Amino acid sequence: MARLLVIDDESGIRSALAQVFEYEGHEVTEAADGHEGIELADSFRPDVIFLDVKMPGLDGLDVLERLRDEDPSTLVIMISGHGTIDTAVEATRKGAYDFLEKPLDTDRLLVTLRRALELRGLTQSMADLRSQIESRYEIVGTSYAIRQVLERVEKVGPTDARVLITGENGTGKELVARAIHRLSPRSDEPFVEVNCAAIPSELIESELFGHIKGSFTGAVADRAGKFEQADAGTLFLDEIGDMSPDAQAKVLRALEQGVITRVGGSKSIDVDVRVIAATNKDLSEEIEEGGFREDLFYRLNVVPVHVPPLRERRDDIPMLIQHFADIMTRREGMSPRSFERAAIERLQALSWPGNVRELRNTVERLLILAGGETVRGEDVDLLAAGRSSTGGIGGELLSSDTFADFKDGAERAFILQKLREHDWNVAETARQIDMPRSNLYKKIEKYGLVRDG
Numbered sequence: 001m002a003r004l005l006v007i008d009d010e011s012g013i014r015s016a017l018a019q020v021f022e023y024e025g026h027e028v029t030e031a032a033d034g035h036e037g038i039e040l041a042d043s044f045r046p047d048v049i050f051l052d053v054k055m056p057g058l059d060g061l062d063v064l065e066r067l068r069d070e071d072p073s074t075l076v077i078m079i080s081g082h083g084t085i086d087t088a089v090e091a092t093r094k095g096a097y098d099f100l101e102k103p104l105d106t107d108r109l110l111v112t113l114r115r116a117l118e119l120r121g122l123t124q125s126m127a128d129l130r131s132q133i134e135s136r137y138e139i140v141g142t143s144y145a146i147r148q149v150l151e152r153v154e155k156v157g158p159t160d161a162r163v164l165i166t167g168e169n170g171t172g173k174e175l176v177a178r179a180i181h182r183l184s185p186r187s188d189e190p191f192v193e194v195n196c197a198a199i200p201s202e203l204i205e206s207e208l209f210g211h212i213k214g215s216f217t218g219a220v221a222d223r224a225g226k227f228e229q230a231d232a233g234t235l236f237l238d239e240i241g242d243m244s245p246d247a248q249a250k251v252l253r254a255l256e257q258g259v260i261t262r263v264g265g266s267k268s269i270d271v272d273v274r275v276i277a278a279t280n281k282d283l284s285e286e287i288e289e290g291g292f293r294e295d296l297f298y299r300l301n302v303v304p305v306h307v308p309p310l311r312e313r314r315d316d317i318p319m320l321i322q323h324f325a326d327i328m329t330r331r332e333g334m335s336p337r338s339f340e341r342a343a344i345e346r347l348q349a350l351s352w353p354g355n356v357r358e359l360r361n362t363v364e365r366l367l368i369l370a371g372g373e374t375v376r377g378e379d380v381d382l383l384a385a386g387r388s389s390t391g392g393i394g395g396e397l398l399s400s401d402t403f404a405d406f407k408d409g410a411e412r413a414f415i416l417q418k419l420r421e422h423d424w425n426v427a428e429t430a431r432q433i434d435m436p437r438s439n440l441y442k443k444i445e446k447y448g449l450v451r452d453g
Helices: 010-022 034-044 059-068 085-093 108-131 144-156 173-183 201-209 246-259 281-288 293-299 314-330 341-349 355-369 377-382 392-398 403-421 428-433 437-447
Strands: 003-007 028-031 046-053 076-080 098-101 163-166 191-197 234-238 259-261 267-271 274-279 303-306
Touching: 003 010, 003 034, 003 108, 003 303, 010 028, 010 108, 028 163, 028 403, 034 059, 034 274, 046 059, 046 108, 059 076, 085 098, 085 274, 098 108, 098 314, 144 173, 144 191, 144 303, 163 173, 173 191, 173 234, 173 274, 201 246, 246 259, 246 293, 281 293, 303 355, 314 355, 341 355, 341 377, 355 377, 403 437, 428 437
Parallel strands: 003 028, 003 046, 046 076, 076 098, 163 274, 163 303, 191 234, 234 274
Antiparallel strands: 259 267
């Protein structure tokens, strides 16, 4: 049984909807105008709200906006006797789950409600699962774009199908992979991650398939690879587009035959692994350019999942800000801090080339640097302009004792920032900054750079 709220100024519409929903076994509460609806939404806590667009006093779209401001997870289905494309688009932009026109068709009404409740159930089931793991693995958001991802995750998770996750750096591809694993029958088995871009090409085969003692310099003992470590569980191949051709051929064999062979060995080892791959590249272009095997692409791309960039899900930014602020305050033992509406609006307006990861880092920086009990719009402006009360990175560098220290500090900061921008994809970072990959590895080692989060 679900809790439903109907907000409509026409008593006949309210009664008709209540009759239909109560017949289906749901609990229904009615509101005759927007103000009453907002009050009831706060006290009744409905699972789904049906909201009329045209009402005297407070307009339905205004009510929608206020409901979503109060609780961004609210599922609202708009209903209207004067439906236009512009109105439907505006309602969707403001966070409506769906838009139905009067006269209402009972079948479509119930189908829409069922889908909304399925989403509510998915959100709840994902929340229950997430409560069992670290909060940094949460997928946060209720926008249409992220709902599409969650719905795909729900469908593919319980299967054993291979999944190819695409999306820009920092969008949360690893979170999606972990969500799929947690919803699968393999959830109690290992989840093993391999960042194909962070491992030198000459070592990737050993990393994936293991090696035999003496098979190459430094192989001082037999070692199991990631495929063996993930046996019965899930293997997540991150940045699969950067894998060497030789390793691609061996991965293809492992997928086709379910067997691997350690480097330097001859014995075939059976493995039962579900493979989830991810990339920020267009693999179709890589195939055309000869950088990726077409047959491997089709083996991996059984079910595609595209994770949208943050600029396409700006409605989720308020929830993400609160989420990251909660994590930060718990982790650091800080007093709870809030963000003023002006600060949230400024953060929503930024371009976010680094996507969710960049937003997380920005929220943490604001909580550290901003004074007062709340983070203000002015604090965001200062940060966006590259300035802060402590002088930022420039102030730190200018305090160096020697020119050599300054150069090292600047180089370290530059390389670390570029690695973060490219999700620690070493190959891509090296290409972007025009540095040989071997040199970049040496710099990473020299400065002791470690991936954060």
